[in-house]
Amino acid sequence: MTMFKNKIEREIFFRFSFLVLIAILCVVVIFTVSGMLGPILLSAVATYLLYPVINIMERHRINRAVAILIVYLILSCIIFFIAQHSYTKLVTQFSTLQTDMPDIFHQVIAKLGEIEARYSQKYVFLAELNITSKLQGAAIGLSRSLLTSTPAVISSLASLILLVPFYTFFLLLDGSRIKRWILAILPNRYFESGLQLLFDINRQMGGFIQARLLEAAIVGAVVYIGLLIAGVKYALFLAVFAGLLNLVPYIGPFIGALPGLAVAYFYTKSGLMVGVVSAIYLLGQLIDIIFVIPLVFSKIINIHPMLVVVLIIIGSDLMGIVGMILAVPVFCILKAMFNTVYTRIVVAR
Amino acid sequence: MVLSLWSSGMFKKRDDECIIRDALRRNVLFESLTQRQLSIVNKIVHIRKYGVGEYVFNQHQPGAGMYIIVKGKIGIQTEKLVIDEETEKEKKDTVLLTTLEENDFFGELALVDDKSLRSASAKVLEPATLIGFFKPDLLEIMDTQPVIGMKIAFKIAQILGQRLVETNEELARQGFVK
Structure with a gap:
C-alpha cells in the first residue's frame, strides 16, 4: 500500500x-553566516x-523595474543632498560628543552622587541600591564601547549600504513572484490558508513598519526643531538618536x-535648561x-497596551534590545x- | 528528486502560461480584458492540480477566492442532516448539487464577501487543473492596475446580479415569491 492516493499528491508532497x-x-x-541577518531585515x-x-x-x-530604478535615483539624490548639508555636521557632532562623553558622564554622575549622598541618610534603601556606582560602571562601559566600536560600526555600515539596496531591488521586483512560488509548492489542502496567511502577515507587517518609522521620524523632527530653538549642542545627532x-x-x-538631558546639563549647568530639554522630549512623546x-498605530495592530508591555519584557529577556524591537511584529505574525488556523480549523468545524 | 521536480513541470513556466492565458481568455470574468491586460492577470493567478477525490475546498470553511476549471470535473456538494431510517438518529448526508466541467468557474462569491464561509464543498471527480484567482490577487491588481481591477469587479457584480435574478426566478417558480 502506498502512502499517496495519487500521482499529484506524491508530486506535491515532494x-x-x-x-x-x-x-x-x-x-x-x-543565522550562522555573520552579517547576513541585518541586511536582510533592513531590506x-x-x-x-x-x-x-x-x-x-x-x-x-511605468514598468516595475524602471519604477524601482527611478525611486533609487530620486532617493540617491535626496541622500546626496542631505549628506552634503548634514553629513559633516553630523560627523563633527558625533566626534565631538565622542570626546566629550566621558566628561559629560563624569559630571552627571558626580551630581547624581551628591543627590544620592544627601538623601541616602534619610532614605536607607537608596544606599542599598547604590545607583551612582552602577551608573558609573555602565557609563564607563558605554563611553569605552563608543570609542572602540566606531570603526566596526562604520565597516558594517558600508556593507549595509551595498547589500540593502541590492536585496531590496530584487524583493521589490520579484516579491510577488517569490510569494507565488512558495504558494505553488504548498499542498492543495493548505493552499488557501497559506495564501490568506501570507496576505494577512504582509498587510500587518507593511502597516506596522510604515507606522513605526513615521512615529520615529515625527519624534525625531519635533526633538530636532525643539533642541535647535533651545540652542542645545549636537541637536541633529541627539534628534536622530531619539x-x-x-x-x-x-x-x-x-x-x-x-x-x-546630559548634554543640556553639561554645557549650561542650568536646571531650567534641563527642564526645557525634558519638555521638548516630552512634547515629542505627547505628539x-x-x-x-491613535490615528495610525492602533488601527494597524489591535493589541492591548498591557500585552505590549509583557511582550517587550519577554523580548528583552530573550534577545535584548533587538528582542524588544522584534517582540510586537513577531507577535503580530x-x-x-x-x-488563520482558528478560523479554518476550529470555526469551520 | 530535483530531476523529478523538473520533469513534473515545476519549472515549465511557459507551458503553464499558455494554458492559463487560453483559459482566462475564454472565461466570462476576463472576457473584456485586452491582450496586454490578460497577460498581466496571467502573472498573478495560480495554477493548481488536483487528484480524484481531493477537495478543492470544504463547506463552512472561509473562502479566499474563485477557481476556473482548465481540465477535469468538479462536483459541488453540500452536507445536510437526515434521519437514518434504521437507527432513527440524525446523520450527515452528502448531496451533489451540480457537476462542473472545463471553462466553468466556482467560488466567485468569496472574491467580494469579507467573511464568507463556503456554502458547499468542491470535490474533484476527474483529475483537474484549476486556475485560482483570489481576493488578495484582486486587491493587488486593483492597487497596481485599477483599470483591469475595475473591469473584473464590474464583471463579478454582473455575475452576482445575474445569480440573484436566477435565484428569485427559482423561488418564484417554487411558490416562495409571488
Missing part, C-alpha cells in the same frame, strides 16, 4: 518537502516602505532622552501618544497565524 528543506537551509545560513523594512510607492508608479503604466530609540517601545524614549498612535 515539492513541499523540497520547500521545507530550502527554508531550513536558508534559516540556517542566515525587508525598505521593501515594505517602498512597495506602495512602486505600486503607485506601476499604476501609471528618533531611532523611539523604535524601542516604552523604554526607548527614556533612553533616547538621556543624552540630550506621538496623542496623534500618531503569530497572531495572524493563530487567526
